[in-house]
Amino acid sequence: MNIGIVLKSNCSPLWNIRRAMIQYYQKKGEKIRELNALTAGCWICVSPPYSPDELPNLASTLDIPLDFLTDSLDTDERSRYEKEEEGKLILLNTPILNENEKDSEAYYITVPIGIILMAENILTITAADNPVVKVFIENRVKNFDPHDHPRFVLQLFEQVVFRFLACLKKLNLKRNLIEQELYSSSKSSELKQLLRIEKSLVYFVNSLSSNELLKMKMKRTDFLAIRDVEDLTDLLEDVIIDNSQALEMANVHTNILNGAMEAYASIISNNLNFVIQRLTMITLILMVPTLVASYYGMNVKNLPLSQTEGGFYYVVLISIILTLILAWFFLRRQPH
Numbered sequence: 592m593n594i595g596i597v598l599k600s601n602c603s604p605l606w607n608i609r610r611a612m613i614q615y616y617q618k619k620g621e622k623i624r625e626l627n628a629l630t631a632g633c634w635i636c637v638s639p640p641y642s643p644d645e646l647p648n649l650a651s652t653l654d655i656p657l658d659f660l661t662d663s664l665d666t667d668e669r670s671r672y673e674k675e676e677e678g679k680l681i682l683l684n685t686p687i688l689n690e691n692e693k694d695s696e697a698y699y700i701t702v703p704i705g706i707i708l709m710a711e712n713i714l715t716i717t718a719a720d721n722p723v724v725k726v727f728i729e730n731r732v733k734n735f736d737p738h739d740h741p742r743f744v745l746q747l748f749e750q751v752v753f754r755f756l757a758c759l760k761k762l763n764l765k766r767n768l769i770e771q772e773l774y775s776s777s778k779s780s781e782l783k784q785l786l787r788i789e790k791s792l793v794y795f796v797n798s799l800s801s802n803e804l805l806k807m808k809m810k811r812t813d814f815l816a817i818r819d820v821e822d823l824t825d826l827l828e829d830v831i832i833d834n835s836q837a838l839e840m841a842n843v844h845t846n847i848l849n850g851a852m853e854a855y856a857s858i859i860s861n862n863l864n865f866v867i868q869r870l871t872m873i874t875l876i877l878m879v880p881t882l883v884a885s886y887y888g889m890n891v892k893n894l895p896l897s898q899t900e901g902g903f904y905y906v907v908l909i910s911i912i913l914t915l916i917l918a919w920f921f922l923r924r925q926p927h
Contacts, residue, residue, distance in 0.1 A: 612645060613637050616728065618737060623730040634737030636724060637716040653714070655707060663705025664718040670703070670801040672814055679708040679814070681744065683805065684798035685723050685751050686758045694783045697790035699758050701798040706744055713740050723750045741815040745826045748806065752833045755799060759840050762788050766848060773855055785852055792845045799838040806831050872921045879917055880910040
């Protein structure tokens with residue numbers, strides 16, 4: 592396919608698309624520079640916002656299946672790869688900060704990043720602004736060169752794992768801070784935050800498991816054709832190991848959080864029982880003077896001490912003595 596000819600024949604649509612959501616990058620020496628037009632060997636970075644007609648125009652211009660683009664924007668799509676005559680598609684789940692800040696939503700969610708390998712170019716597309724892509728745009732990845740497709744793909748894999756590890760550390764730190772707050776006061780807000788962390792970890796475990804299966808399958812089938820390239824094979828092995836470690840870390844954090852939430856639920860239940868017990872004791876203690884006062888409130892004759900001078904004070908004194916005896920009895924039986 593002659594990309595230059597296709598570009599000229601569809602100049603206006605592609606130019607409008609480029610201004611809306613497409614950027615072209617090329618490595619010159621040690622610097623990444625943005626191009627004004629599509630050239631052979633460049634990296635095509637596609638990011639939101641999108642309009643309904645942009646993706647079909649882009650697929651037609653680059654001569655790639657439209658499904659490659661639409662599947663990459665499906666947040667529920669699993670990690671997988673697909674091969675067609677027009678190119679190859681790799682879908683890899685990545686963590687991003689959840690823009691929905693409701694108490695019922697997770698702090699982090701996972702969305703796929705689509706990597707489309709064409710004859711001369713490589714394209715990445717995401718449904719949201721992705722920090723992993725930003726790392727490459729800012730040229731913070733050593734030996735990054737978009738012209739070397741297999742190395743670029745493996746470096747993307749590596750940065751995704753690093754992103755998972757960074758997010759896991761942040762979630763673990765947040766969990767520790769919430770636990771310290773729960774030691775002093777068990778508020779529902781802290782428990783809601785723990786639930787948000789738990790949801791994030793569930794997303795991470797599922798995505799890391801799916802990513803690991805993808806990488807193992809790519810290694811087994813030699814999807815990137817790197818079996819005879821030692822340094823790239825070693826890089827893929829390292830990425831698989833790092834992904835396994837991230838998955839193990841996510842499982843450990845999940846188990847710790849589940850145990851902590853069960854412990855806090857038991858503590859809250861125990862504290863509630865203690866409060867109810869105290870309220871019951873106070874109610875029984877106050878019942879004695881109330882009972883005595885109710886008897887003397889009856890309009891009947893021959894009540895004890897009714898004709899005695901200072902009888903009111905005797906009745907009050909007796910009520911106080913009975914109340915103190917009952918309070919002493921309950922305090923003595925209360926466990927230390």
